[in-house]
Amino acid sequence: MKPRAVLLFDIDGVIRDVSGSYRRALAETVHHYSGWRPGQTEVDALKSEGLWNNDWEASLELLRRHGHDPLPSFGALVEVFSQLYFGGDPDGPPEAWQGFIREETLLVQPPFFEQLSQHGFAWGFVSGAEPASARFVLHQRLGLPQPPLIAMGDAPDKPDPTGLLTLAARLATTDLGHEAPLVAYVGDTVADVETVQRARACHPDQAFVSLAVAPPHLQDAGAVAQRQVYEHHLTQAGADHILTTTAEAPALLNRLLG
Numbered sequence: 001m002k003p004r005a006v007l008l009f010d011i012d013g014v015i016r017d018v019s020g021s022y023r024r025a026l027a028e029t030v031h032h033y034s035g036w037r038p039g040q041t042e043v044d045a046l047k048s049e050g051l052w053n054n055d056w057e058a059s060l061e062l063l064r065r066h067g068h069d070p071l072p073s074f075g076a077l078v079e080v081f082s083q084l085y086f087g088g089d090p091d092g093p094p095e096a097w098q099g100f101i102r103e104e105t106l107l108v109q110p111p112f113f114e115q116l117s118q119h120g121f122a123w124g125f126v127s128g129a130e131p132a133s134a135r136f137v138l139h140q141r142l143g144l145p146q147p148p149l150i151a152m153g154d155a156p157d158k159p160d161p162t163g164l165l166t167l168a169a170r171l172a173t174t175d176l177g178h179e180a181p182l183v184a185y186v187g188d189t190v191a192d193v194e195t196v197q198r199a200r201a202c203h204p205d206q207a208f209v210s211l212a213v214a215p216p217h218l219q220d221a222g223a224v225a226q227r228q229v230y231e232h233h234l235t236q237a238g239a240d241h242i243l244t245t246t247a248e249a250p251a252l253l254n255r256l257l258g
Contacts, residue, residue, distance in 0.1 A: 003122035005182045005253055006171045008164060011127035013188035013215035014246050015107055016137050021100040022055050022129075023217075025085040029059045032080050034068045040217055041226070048233040050190035053128050053158045056081055090132040094140055101133060107216065107246050110143050119250055122171035124148030126155075126163045126185065126195075159194035161202060168199075176206040182257065184209040186249050193237040209256065211249055212239035219244075 012018040023043055031037040042062065052058040056078050063071055072080075082090060087099025116123045125147060127134055134151040138144045148167055155163030168183045169176050176183070183206065185196050196210035212234040218227040231242050241252060 002173055003171065003181050004120035004257060005122075005184060006168050007116060007121045007123045007249060007253060008126050008167060008171075008183070008185045009123070009246070010185075010187040010189075010192050011125055011129050011134055011137060014186050014213060015125070016104045016141070017107060017216040018104060019215065019217040020103040021085060024100050024103075025081050026055045026059050026062075028084050029077060029081045030062050030066070032084075033063055033072055033077070034066055036066055038062050038066075044218075044226070044230060047189050047191075048230065050159060050194050050237060053189060053191040054152075086132070090130065094132075094136050101136065104137065104141075105216075106137075106141060108142075112247060113142070113144060116250055119254065121250065121253065122148075122173075122181075124150075124167050124171055126150045126158075126167055128152050128157055159191045159198055161195050161199035164195055164199050165202060176203045178205045178207075180206055182207040182209060182253075184211055184249070184253055186211045186213065186243070186246060188213050188215045190233055190237045193234055193239045197238045209241070209253075210239045211241050211243055211252065213243040213246055 009015055012022055026043060027037050046052050046058055046062065052061055059081060060071060060074065060077055085099050085101055086097050088097040113123060125134065125138065129151055131151045131153065134149060138147045138149065148171060150163035150167050155166060164185060165176065172180045174180050185192065187193060193210050193212055196208050200208050214227045214230050218230055234242060243249060
């Protein structure tokens with residue numbers, strides 16, 4: 001049966017807080033090579049450019065901009081990053097991981113997805129996270145046995161819309177176009193917003209909605225000014241609606257559907 005709408009989510013910053021894991025691994029990887037540890041402000045500024053959704057590439061770019069020479073090989077940098085983030089073999093049992101991934105907190109709880117299904121929404125995830133990391137949060141933490149997922153390596157990196165379009169068509173149970181249900185994507189970066197914009201360019205007769213939310217480290221009371229700047233970048237990139245939390249997405253979608 002055709003769903004009322006298709007609701008897709010990024011994972012990092014939307015489903016889980018990665019300020020103490022992926023972002024910390026990014027900062028510590030840069031520090032490992034240069035002795036300089038970028039703060040959240042530097043990382044936010046880089047992410048707002050819309051080109052650095054991949055944290056390995058973002059780490060290398062921060063080293064380049066800081067003047068580190070020579071730059072490490074990409075493979076060596078990935079190994080350092082992975083050891084910090086996973087603290088063990090990414091292909092091994094999650095119980096053995098001792099890295100920053102253990103510090104992630106969930107931004108939604110399992111009943112949230114039951115409610116989406118009750119609303120008649122098909123849902124899934126389009127993320128640049130490594131498959132092992134994505135499966136850990138979806139399977140182990142949220143108890144979702146076979147969630148529809150496009151992760152790193154399943155499609156080109158965002159803002160390329162291939163992954164979004166592929167999963168949206170699968171969940172819509174029909175070709176994308178004016179007959180297909182609305183497709184909404186919740187993301188926390190400019191790259192996520194631009195992914196929706198590029199999807200629109202590929203399918204101008206399909207209804208898309210970009211829902212954007214600032215990452216958790218900008219939700220603190222003392223970060224109002226920084227959050228407003230970040231949200232301005234999201235709006236300028238083309239976000240249709242700015243959410244305060246991921247949990248607001250289904251109510252907003254219901255209002256849009258009338």
